Amino acid sequence: MSDNSTSSSRSTPPAAAGVTGGYEGHSLTLKILIGFFAGLSIYNALELTALVFLTFSRYRGLYFWSLLISSLGLIPYALGFSFKFFRVLVGDAKWLSVTLLTIGWYPMITGQSLILWSRLHLIVSGEKGRKILLYTKWMIIIDAIILHIPTTVVTYGSNGDINTATFVEVYNIVEKIQMTGFFLQEVILSSIYIIETVRILRTSFQPNTRRLMHQLVCINVIIIIMDTGLLSMEYASLYxxxxxxxxxxxxxxxxxxxxxxSRLVKFVGGGQRGGEHVDRGQPIAFLGVKKTTQKTDSTDDNDVSDFLDMTRIATDVTHASPLPRRDLSSAYGDGLGLEFARFQHVESANWEDGGENGQGDGRSVDRKG
Structure with a gap:
C-alpha cells in the first residue's frame, strides 16, 4: 500500500496539480471558487459584448474588433477550465476542454494588448509617437508568435498519455516564460499611457483634462497590479x-x-463616424473647450483656453485683427472691400452665436459704429 502510494505520488508531481486532468481534491471552498470565477467571467463577457454592440453604430475598426473578440474569448476560456477541472468531459472528450481553454486564451491575452494599442495614438503624436506605435505593434505580433505557440504545444502534451511527466516539466518552465513575457508587454503599454499622461498633466490646467488623465493613470496602475498578482501566483506554482x-x-x-x-476618444474631440474615432493627427494637449469640426492641416498651437476664460472674450484672440475696410476698398476697389466686409460679418456671427463645435446658428450680428 505504501509502495503504491509512493509510486503514484512520483508519477504525478505536485507541480502538475491542475495541469494534467482536473481537480482531484476534496475542498468544497475551492470548487465553489472555481464555479464562481467561471460564472463571473462569462457574465462579464456577455455584459461587455452587449456594451460593445450598443456603443458602436458601425461595427468596424481595430478598437471595435479587439474589444469584441477579447470579450468573447472569455467565454470559451471559462467553459474550458470549468470542464477540465470538474472533469465534465473525460476520455477523448477531454481534448475539447483543452481546446476551449486554448481558443479563449489567445484573444483574451493578445486582444487585451490590442485594445490598449488601438487607442495609443490619442496620447502620442509626432515622429516619437509614430515610432512608439510601430515598435509596440511589432512587439505584440512577435510576442503572440513566440509565446502562444510553444505554450499551446506543451499544454496539449501535458494532457496526453505520452511522456506526460516530461511535458509537465517543460510546461512549468514555458508557462513562467510566457507569463513573464506578456506581463512585460502589458507593463510597457500601460507605462506609455502613464508617462504620456503625466506629461499632459504637467502642461494642462483644465480641470476636465486633469480629471480624465488622473483616471487614466489610476486604471493603468490597477492593470499593472493585477498582472503582478497573476504573475506571483504563477511563480508560486498555484496553477x-x-x-x-x-x-x-x-x-x-x-x-x-x-x-x-471611450471617454478619452470623446474628450479628444475628434470626429465620430458610427462610433469609430476618426484620427485627425492632433495631440491631446491643452484640451478644455470643444474643437471645431473644420479640418485643418496645422496643429492647434494657438489654443489659449488653458489661460483665458473663452466665454468672456468677444473677439478672436488667436488671429490678428483684420485691416480696416476702407483700406481694402481704396487699395483694391469697392468690390473686394465689400466681399471682405461680408466675410468679416459672417465670421463675427459664427463667433458670437456659435453652437456646439463652433458652428453658428445662422443668425447675423450687426455691429455698427
Whole structure:
C-alpha cells in the first residue's frame, strides 16, 4: 500500500496539480471558487459584448474588433477550465476542454494588448509617437508568435498519455516564460499611457483634462497590479488558482479600458463616424473647450483656453485683427472691400452665436459704429 502510494505520488508531481486532468481534491471552498470565477467571467463577457454592440453604430475598426473578440474569448476560456477541472468531459472528450481553454486564451491575452494599442495614438503624436506605435505593434505580433505557440504545444502534451511527466516539466518552465513575457508587454503599454499622461498633466490646467488623465493613470496602475498578482501566483506554482483568477482579472481589465478609452476618444474631440474615432493627427494637449469640426492641416498651437476664460472674450484672440475696410476698398476697389466686409460679418456671427463645435446658428450680428 505504501509502495503504491509512493509510486503514484512520483508519477504525478505536485507541480502538475491542475495541469494534467482536473481537480482531484476534496475542498468544497475551492470548487465553489472555481464555479464562481467561471460564472463571473462569462457574465462579464456577455455584459461587455452587449456594451460593445450598443456603443458602436458601425461595427468596424481595430478598437471595435479587439474589444469584441477579447470579450468573447472569455467565454470559451471559462467553459474550458470549468470542464477540465470538474472533469465534465473525460476520455477523448477531454481534448475539447483543452481546446476551449486554448481558443479563449489567445484573444483574451493578445486582444487585451490590442485594445490598449488601438487607442495609443490619442496620447502620442509626432515622429516619437509614430515610432512608439510601430515598435509596440511589432512587439505584440512577435510576442503572440513566440509565446502562444510553444505554450499551446506543451499544454496539449501535458494532457496526453505520452511522456506526460516530461511535458509537465517543460510546461512549468514555458508557462513562467510566457507569463513573464506578456506581463512585460502589458507593463510597457500601460507605462506609455502613464508617462504620456503625466506629461499632459504637467502642461494642462483644465480641470476636465486633469480629471480624465488622473483616471487614466489610476486604471493603468490597477492593470499593472493585477498582472503582478497573476504573475506571483504563477511563480508560486498555484496553477489552478492562477487559471481561474485570470479570466476574472482580464474581464475587469477590459471593462476598465473600455470605459476610460471611450471617454478619452470623446474628450479628444475628434470626429465620430458610427462610433469609430476618426484620427485627425492632433495631440491631446491643452484640451478644455470643444474643437471645431473644420479640418485643418496645422496643429492647434494657438489654443489659449488653458489661460483665458473663452466665454468672456468677444473677439478672436488667436488671429490678428483684420485691416480696416476702407483700406481694402481704396487699395483694391469697392468690390473686394465689400466681399471682405461680408466675410468679416459672417465670421463675427459664427463667433458670437456659435453652437456646439463652433458652428453658428445662422443668425447675423450687426455691429455698427
Amino acid at each position: 489552478l488558482l492562477e487559471t481561474v483568477t485570470k479570466g476574472v482579472c482580464y474581464s475587469i481589465k477590459i471593462k476598465l479600458e473600455f470605459a476610460i478609452l
